[in-house]
Amino acid sequence: MxxxxxxxxxxxxxxxxxxxxxxxxxxxxxxxxxxxxxxxxxxxxxxxxxxxxxxxxxxxxxxxxxxxxxxxxxxxxxxxxxxxxxxxxxxxxxxxxxxxxxxxxxxxxxxxxxxxxxxxxxxxxxxxxxxxxxxxxxxxxxxxxxxxxxxxxxxxxxxxxxxxxxxxKSYYSGEVKVIIAEHFSRAANGGIGAAKAAGNYSGQFYPTKLANEEGFQQIIWTDDATHTKLEEAGTMNVFFRINDVLYTAPTSERILDGVTRKSVIDLAKREGIQVEVRSVLVDELVQAAKDGSLKEIFGAGTAAVINPIAGFSYKGEYFELPKMENSFAQEIKTKLTGIQTKELEDTFGWTVKV
Amino acid sequence: MxxxxxxxxxxxxxxxxxxxxxxxxxxxxxxxxxxxxxxxxxxxxxxxxxxxxxxxxxxxxxxxxxxxxxxxxxxxxxxxxxxxxxxxxxxxxxxxxxxxxxxxxxxxxxxxxxxxxxxxxxxxxxxxxxxxxxxxxxxxxxxxxxxxxxxxxxxxxxxxxxxxxxxxKSYYSGEVKVIIAEHFSRAANGGIGAAKAAGNYSGQFYPTKLANEEGFQQIIWTDDATHTKLEEAGTMNVFFRINDVLYTAPTSERILDGVTRKSVIDLAKREGIQVEVRSVLVDELVQAAKDGSLKEIFGAGTAAVINPIAGFSYKGEYFELPKMENSFAQEIKTKLTGIQTKELEDTFGWTVKV
Incomplete structure (x- = not known):
């Protein structure tokens, strides 16, 4: 320069x-x-x-x-x-x-x-x-x-x-229901899915429009080769709470390395929540929904901060999530926005004064 | 309207x-x-x-x-x-x-x-x-x-x-050497690879730059899941001549349905060339290069029309293609551009007067 x-x-x-x-x-x-x-x-x-x-x-x-x-x-x-x-x-x-x-x-x-x-x-x-x-x-x-x-x-x-x-103000209003991708996908192995590239978004609009027509606001994308692994929601990373453990997919060439995602992981750990960064399988999620161990799903992203998900659809079957008091989503959102707005102490040193 | x-x-x-x-x-x-x-x-x-x-x-x-x-x-x-x-x-x-x-x-x-x-x-x-x-x-x-x-x-x-x-005038000048993709990829299953979308091109520039630095002008993309199937060259579809049979990958969600590609198939068949539309494996190509049955590789696209490829690299090994007299590439290019410019009879009804 x-x-x-x-x-x-x-x-x-x-x-x-x-x-x-x-x-x-x-x-x-x-x-x-x-x-x-x-x-x-x-x-x-x-x-x-x-x-x-x-x-x-x-x-x-x-x-x-x-x-x-x-x-x-x-x-x-x-x-x-x-x-x-x-x-x-x-x-x-x-x-x-x-x-x-x-x-x-x-x-x-x-x-x-x-x-x-x-x-x-x-x-x-x-x-x-x-x-x-x-x-x-x-x-x-x-x-x-x-x-x-x-x-x-x-x-x-x-x-x-x-x-x-x-x-x-806040990004989403109202209840967010999601559909799990069975055919379409967001990113290729060796592609640009980890980049915040314009081209990653336009490809999601048509599948999302189809999902909207069925009454769902967002799609949870799966790996393009097998559609068995849960990846991200396109504008948010996704967290799954099964019993009291919080799961999220590892970042990869297909998944954005979200700033909110990594902050949620650190914050949850500080709050004593067990966090496991590993691929969650679609089958595992469906099983957990059926046996009642699936407590929460939420998205994490800058625009939405934390966005609780009300339920998900997979292969035509809809799984409603339980209404949780003391949800991880609410607890983490309160703590994270508290740090962002300086109402709570920033023990991580994340905030930078303009 | x-x-x-x-x-x-x-x-x-x-x-x-x-x-x-x-x-x-x-x-x-x-x-x-x-x-x-x-x-x-x-x-x-x-x-x-x-x-x-x-x-x-x-x-x-x-x-x-x-x-x-x-x-x-x-x-x-x-x-x-x-x-x-x-x-x-x-x-x-x-x-x-x-x-x-x-x-x-x-x-x-x-x-x-x-x-x-x-x-x-x-x-x-x-x-x-x-x-x-x-x-x-x-x-x-x-x-x-x-x-x-x-x-x-x-x-x-x-x-x-x-x-x-x-x-x-013509799109490429000089000899085109290609590298076969081992890590990066162009398109996902269920993605937008079959669309002529701007976002499909920007993702290829960085891998192509790396290829250029190694002395190759283009990349032949492989399927993103396994990198075993030869797909397309990003701005061209690709044809392989093994002995006297011409192979090209079937179109799919990952591969552009090229107008030149489909015209080459029809024209080659008319000229009595055996054409097989099926996935060619990278291993098959390497084997054919080694045993001498691989005669030609060429790209087909609107900009380049037909673009003969001089050789390819895979896993660090370079395979030079033989110099062919009466190559399929040259024969098809002559016939195709002859039809396009009205120097040869258009038996297919492909040309439209402005």
Missing amino acids: NNTISDIKITKCQSSKINEVDFENLVFGNIFTDHMLLCDYKDGVWQQPEIVPYAPFLMDPSSKVFHYGQAIFEGMKAYKDAHDDIWLFRPDQNFDRFNKSATRLAMPEVPEEVFIGGLKQLIQLEKDWVKHGNGSALYIRPFMIATGHGVIAAPSTEYRFMIILSPA | NNTISDIKITKCQSSKINEVDFENLVFGNIFTDHMLLCDYKDGVWQQPEIVPYAPFLMDPSSKVFHYGQAIFEGMKAYKDAHDDIWLFRPDQNFDRFNKSATRLAMPEVPEEVFIGGLKQLIQLEKDWVKHGNGSALYIRPFMIATGHGVIAAPSTEYRFMIILSPA
Whole structure:
């Protein structure tokens, strides 16, 4: 890079649109703050990062992202504490994963001073958009797209890194029922399933639409070769509580190394919950549902944080989960969001002040 | 759709850039003609298609294509015959596949009058860009991207369909050596490998870069579960000649149903070549290379048409293919391009006049 972070060029918007926003009735991910960060990569180097008013930008019809899908992203959140300080949750983990995704898609790594440093400057500018209180957060979307031209299937030589911010309440509302994948799948062995790549999501929409039509909100994906191992839910990692043991699949080339996932594992262990990181078989889950040892299933992800699952369908049979008092999902969600919002002590050192 | 094809709105450019183009020294896919077609989908219907000067267009930073990879395309070619008539090659096949890709990615199907009718009008306008002669063609790139806004992982409600045109000579130059995939893979069972989706390409760039560094231009992908079956080359389907029999893998959810592939099969059969559509095992290929029965490997795709492969590497061992006189690759390429350019009789009825 030619410049240091102190060189971020800031162009402020003429007037804020914050007063037009109903912060109590936000739909996830469809309102953005006044400014965005962008940084272009060309001639083999990152150019000067800029913070500019949020606005559409020009793209050539032959831009590589449209044709060959070089696009990656991260999802993060910022929270405001009682003293009006703003906190990020494990941003180093998102930064590391972003650059792993970049490498897997033959894209350049983004420097820390652009990703983390730029993010902090952007949030400082937008600090009024981060609200206190139950479920409120600023959702952060860093992403990178291939902006180079040409319809030949080869990596781009030009890229744009951007960060956009969206005020958020909780991600899911209502009961989540899931279907276990029997035919479709999310990722291949040796593929890009572990990367937070745009192409991993579009392939899930059609099977999810079919699931929606049957009354299910999400799919729990299974391994593509045998459909016998439970993997992840596409936008969340998945945990299974059988008796008092919490299970989740190990990360792999097919499964995203979720920041919430790894935080749940550490937090559950601290709380004295036995956690086993191993593949859970579909048959095992069905058996546990039948004999009553299956107590809970929940998803874990940045957007949803912890999302309890009400029941699952497999081969046309629906298994309703018991209503649990003192559920692991609720306990872990309370502790995790407490740490994120600084209401509880962060014994792990996960939170980073902006 | 609200309108019929006769309603295509045409806005011509002020002056053509055709005289700036060196048609004898074209790099594949990096120069575009003066105009492009675009048609937007919103409120559940396709809007009026337009032909406008080729130009960048505005995209919102939260456009779904950047975050969730809803993007599909086709590759086609137009040829000019000795009478200055312009011909498409099996456009119905590309149109059908495009809409299959659309369905798999939860995108709306594009009407025939927009895809085929719009393409014909666009090419008529750009007819001077289609040149006669050896390897000359107009490469056609229809594509569709998700233009709806919002960073929530769900299908877009707005899309843009476009066609851009690029004058082309042949795709590959020089000798093509391939490496057989042992670890990485292109597609999952139950995934989107059969769709011409942008996300299928970005995942290949990093493994291909590694292959390039070892001196190989392309990868022959194997099935992701066992890496024992030969599948396709990512931008081409692959044919193997063992003794005098031509083998190619059956299409599947992991393998693109290539238009050139199916044309090669029909043409080879017409020429009296025995063709077997079945999975070829890597072990079988290595054995055939060792005992001398492996005569040829070639790729088949719209961009490359037929691309002979000089040799392959597997587990660090390189197998050079024999230099064949009267190769199947050359015979089929001559016949196929002869039909495409109208120099040979089209007994199949594959060519369609613009």
